[in-house]
Amino acid sequence: MSRARPLLTAERMRAAEQAAIDGGTSVEQLMERAGAALAEAAFRFAGPLPTLILCGPGNNGGDGYVSARHLAARGVQVRVAALEDSQSNAAKWARSEWAGDVEALSDETKSAPLLIVALFGTGLKRGLDTTINQRLLRLFDEAMIRVACDVPSGAASDSGACLSDVPQFDLTVTFGALKPAHRLYPAMHRCGRVVLADIGIDGSSDWHEIAAPRFPVLEPGGHKYSRGLVHALAGKMPGAIALAAKAAAHSGAGYVRVSTSRPIDGLPSAIVQIDTAEVNDERIGCLLVGPGLGDIPQVLTLALTSHAPKVIDADGITYLGDPERLKGQDAIITPHEGEFKRLFGDIGGTKPERALKAAHRSGAVVVFKGPDTLVASPDGRLGFAPPAPAWLATAGTGDVLSGMIAALRARGMPAFEAASAGVWLHGRAAELAGPGMIADDLAEAIPAAIADL
Numbered sequence: 542m543s544r545a546r547p548l549l550t551a552e553r554m555r556a557a558e559q560a561a562i563d564g565g566t567s568v569e570q571l572m573e574r575a576g577a578a579l580a581e582a583a584f585r586f587a588g589p590l591p592t593l594i595l596c597g598p599g600n601n602g603g604d605g606y607v608s609a610r611h612l613a614a615r616g617v618q619v620r621v622a623a624l625e626d627s628q629s630n631a632a633k634w635a636r637s638e639w640a641g642d643v644e645a646l647s648d649e650t651k652s653a654p655l656l657i658v659a660l661f662g663t664g665l666k667r668g669l670d671t672t673i674n675q676r677l678l679r680l681f682d683e684a685m686i687r688v689a690c691d692v693p694s695g696a697a698s699d700s701g702a703c704l705s706d707v708p709q710f711d712l713t714v715t716f717g718a719l720k721p722a723h724r725l726y727p728a729m730h731r732c733g734r735v736v737l738a739d740i741g742i743d744g745s746s747d748w749h750e751i752a753a754p755r756f757p758v759l760e761p762g763g764h765k766y767s768r769g770l771v772h773a774l775a776g777k778m779p780g781a782i783a784l785a786a787k788a789a790a791h792s793g794a795g796y797v798r799v800s801t802s803r804p805i806d807g808l809p810s811a812i813v814q815i816d817t818a819e820v821n822d823e824r825i826g827c828l829l830v831g832p833g834l835g836d837i838p839q840v841l842t843l844a845l846t847s848h849a850p851k852v853i854d855a856d857g858i859t860y861l862g863d864p865e866r867l868k869g870q871d872a873i874i875t876p877h878e879g880e881f882k883r884l885f886g887d888i889g890g891t892k893p894e895r896a897l898k899a900a901h902r903s904g905a906v907v908v909f910k911g912p913d914t915l916v917a918s919p920d921g922r923l924g925f926a927p928p929a930p931a932w933l934a935t936a937g938t939g940d941v942l943s944g945m946i947a948a949l950r951a952r953g954m955p956a957f958e959a960a961s962a963g964v965w966l967h968g969r970a971a972e973l974a975g976p977g978m979i980a981d982d983l984a985e986a987i988p989a990a991i992a993d994l
């Protein structure tokens with residue numbers, strides 16, 4: 542079972558490093574550990590290929606000099622090209638410990654089969670100079686394997702924005718904790734495989750990468766209601782709620798029923814269709830509303846009279862109107878960018894900051910969907926989804942996600958944990974369903990994804 546890996550912003554990473562320094566670890570010791578880890582990861586990934594390391598003037602460049610020394614000690618043919626002289630004391634120390642030559646990074650610099658880029662790290666606030674960026678791209682194209690030190694140079698650590706033309710790396714080696722850029726679009730898709738190295742700092746955080754979940758144990762004496770009743774409210778487009786209900790059933794709910802005035806074709810026989818909306822049935826583990834709702838806002842109003850935990854998606858989010866309506870509702874909402882803006886307006890900040898503001902304002906757990914899905918809790922916890930297949934971007938997959946989360950909430954998982962588990966399982970089911978999948982295939986792949994656990 543994988544463990545949740547912490548994430549730290551640049552500011553919190555500096556604070557963690559300072560705490561380690563205050564505890565008796567020098568900056569040079571931290572740099573030595575980081576550079577050694579970079580060399581180890583690159584060597585394991587690429588083998589003893591001739592290597593060019595690009596070093597910047599700051600501590601990111603210092604990590605590069607240390608990695609050069611460690612790779613050379615393994616017998617690797619290493620060259621170092623510097624953007625400019627080292628500026629920080631630790632970087633100057635690292636350069637002084639490198640016994641090889643240091644060439645100036647220029648238009649004449651020749652690439653190598655393995656390229657390690659240690660130009661700029663988490664402190665980058667603006668894009669690379671055009672000339673530097675062009676040199677980087679040329680060397681990048683000529684290399685076979687490309688490794689980034691900490692974050693891809695040109696990417697903003699906290700927002701995931703690409704401040705200049707950031708190429709696609711094969712491997713990114715980071716230290717102490719993941720950074721938001723490793724899990725935020727578009728930078729996350731420039732990182733390649735991300736390796737997290739322990740350098741002896743406390744990376745604990747309320748922000749983390751969502752890991753493979755632990756599901757509630759099935760009690761031998763359990764029954765369909767103890768395993769969780771998901772009650773779904775249908776609207777004008779029955780196909781969407783059918784997908785959500787099917788996903789809930791496949792995600793382990795003991796009983797799934799759909800309130801609908803018209804029979805829905807194609808639902809599995811195990812899903813009960815009823816023509817009443819018993820939203821205050823005390824046996825309901827989770828109420829699901831929104832998928833396929835259409836222009837029937839009164840269905841949402843009815844759902845909000847229920848005391849049951851609830852998942853609100855799609856049109857249900859649109860008809861909320863005011864986030865304050867979610868206060869005290871024990872709700873999970875699953876907006877994409879457009880729905881998020883309609884409900885919360887233009888909240889300033891990075892995507893993580895916006896998600897947390899929305900959760901705090903509404904009192905709901907917010908699953909902020911996209912190529913970089915986040916799960917935000919009102920108490921400040923924030924989960925970053927691991928990279929999911931691009932083929933999830935197809936109609937109906939959001940309905941499947943809402944059904945999965947509803948089932949896990951009905952089974953007794955707390956709201957934040959249920960939402961996080963649903964997001965992880967959604968991505969894994971998509972991997973198993975494959976590139977040609979449609980939403981129906983995604984729902985069918987859920988049992989296999991659970992069996993993997």
